Amino acid sequence: MPARRLPARLLVGAVVLAVAAAFAWALAPRPVPADIRPVRRGTLAVRVADDGVTRIRERHVVRAPLAGRMSRVGLEPGAAVVAGTTVITTIDPPDPALLDPRTAAEAAARVETARALRDLANKALARARVQVEYTAADLERARTLFPTKAVTHEELDAAERAWRTAVDEVAEAEEEIHVAEHLIDVSQAAFVRSRPRREDDPPPGTDAWRLPVTAPVDGRVLRVLRKGEGPVEVGAELVEVGDVGDLEAVIDLVSEDAAQVQPGDACEITGWGGPRPLTGRVRTVEPRGFTKVSPLGVEEQRVNVIIDIDGPRDARLTLGDDFRVEAAITIDAVHDAVLVPLAALFRHADGEAVYVVDGQRARLVPVTIGRRGDREAEVRAGLTAGDRVIAYPGDAIGTGTLVTTGSP
Numbered sequence: 001m002p003a004r005r006l007p008a009r010l011l012v013g014a015v016v017l018a019v020a021a022a023f024a025w026a027l028a029p030r031p032v033p034a035d036i037r038p039v040r041r042g043t044l045a046v047r048v049a050d051d052g053v054t055r056i057r058e059r060h061v062v063r064a065p066l067a068g069r070m071s072r073v074g075l076e077p078g079a080a081v082v083a084g085t086t087v088i089t090t091i092d093p094p095d096p097a098l099l100d101p102r103t104a105a106e107a108a109a110r111v112e113t114a115r116a117l118r119d120l121a122n123k124a125l126a127r128a129r130v131q132v133e134y135t136a137a138d139l140e141r142a143r144t145l146f147p148t149k150a151v152t153h154e155e156l157d158a159a160e161r162a163w164r165t166a167v168d169e170v171a172e173a174e175e176e177i178h179v180a181e182h183l184i185d186v187s188q189a190a191f192v193r194s195r196p197r198r199e200d201d202p203p204p205g206t207d208a209w210r211l212p213v214t215a216p217v218d219g220r221v222l223r224v225l226r227k228g229e230g231p232v233e234v235g236a237e238l239v240e241v242g243d244v245g246d247l248e249a250v251i252d253l254v255s256e257d258a259a260q261v262q263p264g265d266a267c268e269i270t271g272w273g274g275p276r277p278l279t280g281r282v283r284t285v286e287p288r289g290f291t292k293v294s295p296l297g298v299e300e301q302r303v304n305v306i307i308d309i310d311g312p313r314d315a316r317l318t319l320g321d322d323f324r325v326e327a328a329i330t331i332d333a334v335h336d337a338v339l340v341p342l343a344a345l346f347r348h349a350d351g352e353a354v355y356v357v358d359g360q361r362a363r364l365v366p367v368t369i370g371r372r373g374d375r376e377a378e379v380r381a382g383l384t385a386g387d388r389v390i391a392y393p394g395d396a397i398g399t400g401t402l403v404t405t406g407s408p
Helices: 002-027 100-149 153-192
Strands: 032-037 039-057 059-063 068-070 087-092 210-215 217-225 230-232 239-241 247-252 266-270 276-285 288-291 299-309 325-342 345-347 351-358 361-372 375-382 388-391 403-405
Touching: 039 361, 059 266, 087 239, 100 153, 153 210, 153 276, 153 325, 239 351, 247 325, 299 325, 325 361, 325 388
Parallel strands: 032 403
Antiparallel strands: 032 388, 039 247, 039 325, 059 239, 068 087, 068 230, 087 210, 217 239, 247 299, 266 276, 266 325, 276 299, 288 299, 325 375, 345 351, 351 361, 351 388, 361 375
């Protein structure tokens, strides 16, 4: 009889063990899925961002150089113009016999003013070229000393910003000289038609006597301010022209952010409709702010930051005047820093902390944070490169929690 009861006892014992194992498995802690990310060493870019609009850097309003009767403007907005070649309109001046000495004196004064503008532009060009040579030498010196750590990243960046600014000033001065020379030609032609007529002058009313008004720069017509023919006074606005490829961006930042921006800071331009971001440099921060109401109805003090758009024009052919853009300006850079994802940080006690993964378990670690970027922050104490931290830790995560890689 005892031998027959043994299998039954074994069966009961096996069942009990299976039930106990099932309870143990059910009650055993299971790994919590977590978004585990590495702590790395690298460069942190500190940026301020906002939106703004593009605008043509140099806009030129073509004005009537003398009084008379103008012909109809045949150009439409968007039409291409060539400096000194494209005729915008022609002006038939009054009969010289009807002109008074004052008109001729004013025309002569406009010629002298145009010459003075050209002289100022030539002086500005000379100063800009000297500045380019000076800043180029500083930049070359900084690049030579940088590998020896005698020059910091910040000093190298400052030298490059100064050189870029000087190069831009040369280009602007050259453009001003071209415009001044065009203005001289137009003013002299207007003076000839405003002074008393000489024997060698063409007879009034002929095509040779009419004054053609040409475009001052290469570009496109932006606006037609006076379309139809009829009487016109000296200085009347006719059309506005500009080079659509020579664009700048105007970004209005809150004054707290604008106070941290310096001329020459690098900028990334997005949200303009193209497949890739554009690059740019801050040219100037306007010294006066203005009040603007935010979409939430809050009054804010804003400051315009002017950015020169870099890169080839072929990469932004579809970008035009007064287009909306988004810009992120790099105001500082921390090099060779320990970087942690912002998503891993949370408030703890009087500071901040993260959950570090040791093996397969989470461990609470207080950290000291320095500068913050868009997605990462500088760690000054508490972590080292190579540590693994948990991003977006939920209530299920705590010290000692078993974690596994997966969607939280």
